[in-house]
Amino acid sequence: MEPADLSMWGLFLQADIVVKAVMIGMVLASIWCWAIIFEKVMRLRKLQAKAEAFEEKFWSGGSLEDLYDRMGNRPKDPMSAIFIAAMREWRRSSGSLGRENDVRAGLAQRIDRVMQITLAREMDNLESRLGFLASTGATAPFIGLFGTVWGIMNSFHSIGMSKDTSLATVAPGIAEALFATALGLVAAIPAVIAYNKISGDLDRYAKRLENFAGEFGAILSRQLER
Structure with a gap:
């Protein structure tokens, strides 16, 4: 009797169709998770750099009207999008403002609302x-465990049919079944770690945008009081 192939490829080829489906699903989920992780990490780095560059221009002391004209209507990052949305609303309404305090307060509220809507849209x-990372982290171990249980059931069935309980007979079936759980963990562990890290980074970035929107709203409010 030839020894069983216990390599990863050998375990996959020897597995039942259900276990193979679980293995393929876990590999595909892992690949997609890593693609999401790479895209999110690189994108956040770029957005932080763009936010730094924009804030440097914003706080340089130059005219906000000139900055808006130079940027046009195509923001390159969420912070620029918030600035452009607020300035667009400002230009639409400031020219027709009267001296009534309620009219000026209404414009300030509209600008704040526009900035909050833009911020929410950009964060969405x-x-x-990102939810795929959370779903993979929560479900992949159980899907892998299902493949393991299914594989072990098949192994016990084969043992019952052959009436051979030697380790050489039992080991391949058990190994391929456990391999499904291993693949589930390979997909789940990076997904959970990355989800927590990226979620934390997004929360800090959202707080940075909120702070900018609050400061910019205060600047425009002071302009309205003049």
């Missing part, structure tokens, strides 16, 4: 596909 865009 940044958080897209």
Whole structure:
């Protein structure tokens, strides 16, 4: 009797169709998770650098009107999008303002609302596909465990049919079943770690945007009081 192939490829080829499906699913989930992780990490780094560059221009003491004209209507990052949305609302309404305090207060409220809506939309865009990491981290171990249980059931069935309980007979089936759980953990562990890290980074970035929106709103409010 030839020794069983206990390599990863050999375990995959020897596995039952259900266990193979679980293995393939875990490998694909792991690949997609790493693609999301790489995209989110690189994108956050770029956005932080763009935010630094924008804040340097914003706080340089130059005219906000000139900065808005130079940027146009195509923001390159969420902070620029918040600035452009607020300035657009400012230009639409400031020219027709009267002296009534309630009219000026209404404009300030509209600008704040526009900035909050823009911030929420930009953060929703940044958080897209992040739920897949959470879902993979929560479900992959159990899916892998299902493959393991299914494989062990098949192994016991084979043992019952052959009436051979030697280790050489039992080991291949048990190994391929446990391999499914291992693949589930390979997909789940990086997904959980990355989800927690990226979520924390997004929360800090969202707080940075909120702080900017608050400071910019205060600047425009002072302009309205003049």
